[in-house]
Amino acid sequence: MMMRNYCLKKSGKYYVFLGGDRPICHIENPNVTNGRKLVIFKESYGNTLTPLLSDMFEEVWAIDPREFNGSNTPVYTNMQKFVSEHGITDILILNNVQSASPNYMKKIGRMFGQVYD
Numbered sequence: 001m002m003m004r005n006y007c008l009k010k011s012g013k014y015y016v017f018l019g020g021d022r023p024i025c026h027i028e029n030p031n032v033t034n035g036r037k038l039v040i041f042k043e044s045y046g047n048t049l050t051p052l053l054s055d056m057f058e059e060v061w062a063i064d065p066r067e068f069n070g071s072n073t074p075v076y077t078n079m080q081k082f083v084s085e086h087g088i089t090d091i092l093i094l095n096n097v098q099s100a101s102p103n104y105m106k107k108i109g110r111m112f113g114q115v116y117d
Contacts, residue, residue, distance in 0.1 A: 023067040079111040
């Protein structure tokens with residue numbers, strides 16, 4: 001309840017869903033046994049959908065590409081390795097239209113090993 005009240009006083013009310021923007025958030029649902037694991041690349045607006053997806057997957061990893069490298073610092077990482085090590089079965093990129101800029105998409109590409117000039 002305290003987290004909810006704190007978040008509702010902030011400018012981004014959608015923080016209430018995951019407790020704020022975090023580089024990585026991991027949700028496990030022991031009631032789902034379908035073998036599916038999701039990694040969702042999102043920015044702040046994706047905070048609202050992420051908890052709902054946890055009803056369809058055993059695990060949901062929500063990653064903010066603006067800040068994620070696995071160590072909570074803003075450096076790119078090897079997402080192919082992350083997907084393999086965590087047994088990810090599904091990938092979702094969920095962002096607002098403004099985030100779908102060429103520079104943002106290059107960040108996603110670099111995380112999966114693509115090289116740009």
